Amino acid sequence: MAQNSRKINMADVARRAGVSMATASRALNNENGVAESTRRRVLAVAEELSYVVSPEASRLAGGATGRVAVVVPHISRWFFATLLEGLEAVLRAADLDVLLYHVDGIEDRHDFFHRLPARRKVDAVVVLAFPVAEEEQRRLELMGVTIIAAGGQHAPYPNVCIDDETAGRQAMDHLIFLGHRRIAMIAAVDPDQPGELAPPGRSNAYYAALRDAGIPSDEQLVATVNWGGAEGADAMARLLSQREPPTAVYAHSDEVALGAVRTLRRAGLRIPEDMSVTGIDDHPLAELTDLTTVRQPVRQQGELAGRMLLNILRGEETDHDVVVPTQLVIRGSTAPPRS
Template identity: 30%
Template sequence: MKNDSTIYDVAREAGVSIATVSRVMNHPERVAPVTRSRILSVMTRLDFSPSSEAVARARIGLKRVGVVAPFAWSYSFVQRIRGLSSHLSPREYEITTYSVENRSQLDSVFAMLSAGERVDGVVVMALPVDKEALMLFRRRGMPLVSLETRIKYVCSILSDNQEGGRIAAEYLLGKGFRHPAFLGEGGHPDYVVDSARSRFQAFSERLGAEGIEIPEEHMCFHYTGADYARGAARKLISGKFLPDVVFAASDYEALILYRIARNAGLQVPGNLAILGYDNIEAAEFIGLSTVDQQLDESGRLAAEMIELAFRGSFGQIPEVIRLPVTLIERDTA
């Protein structure tokens, strides 16, 4: 493996012009994906690194941080962004949000941001970063932090969804509930972290250890969106047997269920108890019992890690930060 490889070596091995190699380093979004992938593979094989001058151009001090997230309108993501803002805004950084809805869009956003001309650093929420995208960020010296997804060699801030599911089950068992149901999003595309499934799996396994099985009709997974969540909630409370408690995979779904149950004449928690997940700000307003995964704190920590990278203090940035999940008991369960 060569340690003194030049841009000329990369161009020759990849069968492209020097200009095309330069474009991959400076404007990767302008290079066809197949060609870009081939050039990046050659760079790795030759152990080629751009000059310090090129890396410096990627860090031009825009005072702007990019946030890439699926469904960036969701309450949990908004609250994480609030945590980011609490640290970055006083330091005069702007936050630009990029909401992605499919794999192709995700790849395009990563290629665009890694060029280093729009943002100084990137926070990725609940999304994977493939090897090609990771290589692009590294070649440009672009700081990267991941929330909710473990990415090797990238500072990843995580909460344990399975532990959250177990905590929920143990709390409800302790309260004497024996006929639970689950409400959560399902059918996520492969590029999105499926937190709801992880929470459900641990929740149902813990209940199963006590001999309690969740009937199939009380496992309500729905597509992303408020209309689908409302449909699933109505189906849950209109079945032949009403569960005594519903564990919702997010506070947003729990709030939807709360309103629908109340409109149907059910008392919460008298006829139906509800436990949410996230501890968004609105949860406290209605007294929603929930599992707190420290959304604001995760965003604040991401901002802090990005700022350390801007300063070049890489030795102070851990590869993994794990935030505890805790149960918040209020009125609904």
């Protein structure tokens, strides 16, 4: 494989095209100040030698890195992966490379913000769906690059996300409309987050919906667990053990809801006859399992974040806070309570 021909560089191209390196550089970068015929000649030679500029040298001499860091917890969860998918698509279409940083767990996270491995390597960093603590913000800003966020609304950066409270209300109002009055909530916290708080919007929606419907809230009906299906199942078991169990469950996410479903099935309860269940997200498996949920456009959030970043990088005008709409998707897991 080409061990005979040493690595070719721009000087080679320039020489072969009969121009100076300066001109070659300009031609290759589509700058103006080059005659069209010259540009074509240079490009042709480059193509012929299958030459590509050295990003290192290019960057060193000036110009941007052409890379952006994406910081993401939990790659393997559908939500994060899908967000990433959308983001990557638009960034790569713009010829930006994506440097992936998976910060999983509190320790990993601390390490990331402390060492800043992306330092000097990227033009921007995108924080995917997790709140950045103040101390961490200070570290991040040390990098001196553009920062944006997507999928969560907890940072002072340009941001695209859903309105958690609205989403929660869509689910809750649906349950209330169906006639449920004893509604449980399974709140999910991310164990890796510093504060260990469930998304406040989704919890607020619960209380607000109850209040607006004149239903007293009962802390017995609220279970807070770490995010996850198994945890959702445990929570459901606890909720079932009450003297007066709920007739419906409002879960913070589909995965948690699916956990609850397992417990219900094992307990021999029928869904939706004996218990209604709702999730949030519209995970692909929600459809398969016939789960009523609130859909959020995940991939689109990633794409919007990508476009936002491109705009900022190009110095163009852009929205700095985009809220995408959510939508109630009624399936077979909800019905009026048995009278």
